Amino acid sequence: MKDGKVDAEATNAYNETILNGTLPKETNAATQEAELLKGILASLKNKKDPITGADISSVQVLSILSGLAFSYRAGRYRGKKLRIPNPDKRKKKKKKETSGANELLDKKLLDELAASGVKYNPEDVVMITKAPDGKLLWLEKGNDKVGLKHIVNGHAADFEAKGIKDIPSFLNEVLKAKPIKTGVGKNGPFADYLVDGVKYRVAYGTNGFIVSFYPID
Structure with missing residues (x-):
């Protein structure tokens, strides 16, 4: 050399x-x-x-x-x-790894959420989407009572039994469909969805913050 x-x-x-x-x-x-x-x-x-x-x-x-x-x-x-x-393969692999996260955190929707004036924790948002009716819905890391942590602690086994491991990604797909039922329960608004013969409920606040998500069958 x-x-x-x-x-x-x-x-x-x-x-x-x-x-x-x-x-x-x-x-x-x-x-x-x-x-x-x-x-x-x-x-x-x-x-x-x-x-x-x-x-x-x-x-x-x-x-x-x-x-x-x-x-x-x-x-x-x-x-x-x-x-x-191969540098190109590394780039493709990295892009593939991050593509899932990017799909869950659409920049335009995040900007829309920021401009809406609602109270939320930007650094804790793990998924954001827009329902067919135009309502902005988002999921945060949360805690024992609301959000992803609450969902995982209370329903991870239920989702696992149905072959679902990535709850935020699955929730994102569910919310793109039209709900079969909507209403207001004692804990606030909810929407029920039917996916592959299984009913799922999404509970959320009036501002669009997702409180919980779980199968109801």
Whole structure:
């Protein structure tokens, strides 16, 4: 390596000795090969050309990798395949992981909630949606009496029995449908929904804050 790049002349000379079979079979030869491979891998990992140090694309990285000969003489590399993290795949994975949360926290709806003047805890909102009738509904982390914590403490087993593990996401989907019944109970407004033959009740405040959510069948 020289200045963070693989020395082209040294690399070419080294490759010639391999082709000609004149590379001394000594420990330092294995070490040199290991260091050379490590240098190449480090460059590719940073999306840099191992020879010129210029920026390269993910496609070029994979192209260079596909051309490498996997017959390493350094003991620690023998029989192993090189694995270089694909930056694009990492981005896609991260995007996929965060996409669910983004769907539950629509920025436009959050802005609408903030502008509505109702009292709420912005940092505690875990889901927000708009019902078919245009009413803004949101779920907060809550406590033992209201919100997600209350729902989990009192009904997690009920949802689990029906194969539902992600309660906020399921609630978000439920609220997109038209309720089969609405009313006002002793604890405030509620709406009942029918999903796959099972009835669920959402209890909420007049401001749209979701108090509870649970199956009623």
